[in-house]
Amino acid sequence: SSSKLLIKGGTVVNAHHQEVADVYVEDGIIVAVKRNIKVGDDVAVVDATGKYVMPGGIDPHTHLAFEFMGTETVDDFFTGQAAALAGGTTMHIDFVIPVNGSLSAGFESYVKKAKKSCMDYGFHMAITKWDEVVAQEMEIMVKEKGINSFKFFLAYKGALMISDELLLQGLKKCKSLGALAMVHAENGDAVFEGQERMIELGITGPEGHALSRPAVLEGEATSRAIRLASFVNTPLYVVHVMSIDAMEEIAKARKAGQKVIGEPVVSGLVLDESGLWDPDFVTAAKYVMSPPIRSSGHDKALQAALSTGVLQLVGTDHCVFNSTQKSIGIDDFRKIPNGVNGIEERMHLVWNTMVESGQISVRDYVRITSTECARIFNIYPKKGAILAGSDADIIILNPNASFEISSKHHHSRTDTNVYEGKKGKGKVEVTISGGKIVWENDELRVIPGAGKYIEMPAFNYLFDGIYKADAQYLSSTRAPVKRFHSST
Ligand code: DUC
Ligand code: ZN
Ligand code: ZN
Ligand code: ZN
Numbered sequence: 001s002s003s004k005l006l007i008k009g010g011t012v013v014n015a016h017h018q019e020v021a022d023v024y025v026e027d028g029i030i031v032a033v034k035r036n037i038k039v040g041d042d043v044a045v046v047d048a049t050g051k052y053v054m055p056g057g058i059d060p061h062t063h064l065a066f067e068f069m070g071t072e073t074v075d076d077f078f079t080g081q082a083a084a085l086a087g088g089t090t091m092h093i094d095f096v097i098p099v100n101g102s103l104s105a106g107f108e109s110y111v112k113k114a115k116k117s118c119m120d121y122g123f124h125m126a127i128t129k130w131d132e133v134v135a136q137e138m139e140i141m142v143k144e145k146g147i148n149s150f151k152f153f154l155a156y157k158g159a160l161m162i163s164d165e166l167l168l169q170g171l172k173k174c175k176s177l178g179a180l181a182m183v184h185a186e187n188g189d190a191v192f193e194g195q196e197r198m199i200e201l202g203i204t205g206p207e208g209h210a211l212s213r214p215a216v217l218e219g220e221a222t223s224r225a226i227r228l229a230s231f232v233n234t235p236l237y238v239v240h241v242m243s244i245d246a247m248e249e250i251a252k253a254r255k256a257g258q259k260v261i262g263e264p265v266v267s268g269l270v271l272d273e274s275g276l277w278d279p280d281f282v283t284a285a286k287y288v289m290s291p292p293i294r295s296s297g298h299d300k301a302l303q304a305a306l307s308t309g310v311l312q313l314v315g316t317d318h319c320v321f322n323s324t325q326k327s328i329g330i331d332d333f334r335k336i337p338n339g340v341n342g343i344e345e346r347m348h349l350v351w352n353t354m355v356e357s358g359q360i361s362v363r364d365y366v367r368i369t370s371t372e373c374a375r376i377f378n379i380y381p382k383k384g385a386i387l388a389g390s391d392a393d394i395i396i397l398n399p400n401a402s403f404e405i406s407s408k409h410h411h412s413r414t415d416t417n418v419y420e421g422k423k424g425k426g427k428v429e430v431t432i433s434g435g436k437i438v439w440e441n442d443e444l445r446v447i448p449g450a451g452k453y454i455e456m457p458a459f460n461y462l463f464d465g466i467y468k469a470d471a472q473y474l475s476s477t478r479a480p481v482k483r484f485h486s487s488t
Helices: 079-086 103-116 132-144 164-177 188-200 207-212 215-232 244-255 266-270 273-277 281-285 298-307 323-329 346-356 362-376 466-475
Strands: 004-013 018-026 029-034 044-047 052-055 057-062 089-096 120-127 149-153 180-184 236-238 260-262 394-404 423-433 436-440
Touching (some): 004 362, 057 346, 057 362, 079 089, 079 436, 089 103, 089 423, 103 132, 120 132, 149 164, 180 215, 188 207, 188 215, 207 273, 215 236, 244 298, 273 281, 281 323, 346 394
Parallel strands (some): 004 044, 004 052, 089 120, 149 180, 180 236, 236 260
Antiparallel strands (some): 004 018, 018 029
16 A cells, blocks of 8 residues: 655755755655645645654664673563654664574574564674684675674673674674674773772672773773774774763874764763762662763763764664663672663754754754764665655654653653653654654554664775775885895
């Protein structure tokens, strides 16, 4: 059956251009963007006068149905995505975790988990060990399964963490496949040491989480990963940049012309660590994520870096555990499952913090919440744009309406909200996913199975010039010195 929709009279905003125009949609695809489109009675019309019509948000960093730290996130591909749609995000990229080191088994398990999807999604994949099989499977993932990014954890010692040797192998493999290497940048050995020290000091509560893994360890690992990516000459994507220390390493490398992408997450942009000192355990534990939310000052610096282009796009690391699960760590912060919410709140909080505050333009908002993600993961302009031929994933945001965040009315399955009580201006009033209205008048109309897997091709724009630079480097390498031994 064909579905037709006309969005009338709004200000259509793309990262490169904005104008007042109508948007006509048929069967999930944008057909026309221009003024005064005339349609017949069979077309549903949505009035967007005085509002912004923008590409739906794309969250580059989520963990739905993630088995982690002895438990599993309460949001799965349906509940997490429903929450996303209620907050104006129409696509997310989740991290496939290998099963017993097998990438293909991991992929299959996530294909299964994602069957109930109600919006479009893509996958990154984590690499947690190294051998010939892993190397071959990476190639299969890229060439046959639509995955173009691999994440390496420099933290979570004894679990997900990898050595520098493996990171180097991984960087080389990513480069040869045209895939983007991503890093979780914290020094896992030092974090382990820091945790033991806290326990020895008798600091067993959530505040020990922040104290045991300070920003200096994030700065060190970020610097190390950036330098190793430079050595290999391949692009690098640093996930969840939480500190000035890490941000400054990215700024320095980018200034020197290196292809490094920095992704702050909403929690790092709008929160500070003070919640970890709350005397109520459940309240404090809800702030536990890694890298930790930093002291006040880091948030403002990350906002500034986002507004000046040092950081390029915003994720969430949405990875949700309820109070009962968080309480596994009641006697030992090391056992508190790591993760905070954000998939539903990202679009509102970024609007309020960055646009409403005057730090960035509406076009830059579209860029950092949607378009840049689509470009990096090579699905632009199918996603990330309101153009004829693009997927009809669209939001209507009313800049004069307001939002207030609370676990009492959020759509995530978890029982707390790390942004509880936050309010501001700018509200997503309508979300259109695949050409259908799925959120309107504060009501969700979502269908499990309606979401599609979006394959992401290798070799994004970051690879432009990479191989040419290698050729130049190799051709300029000088011949080995012919030596003799003076004592003979
Ligand atoms: N950090 C989290 O807080 N949760 C999941 C993984 C991660 O790196
Ligand atoms: Zn991480
Ligand atoms: Zn993550
Ligand atoms: Zn997470």
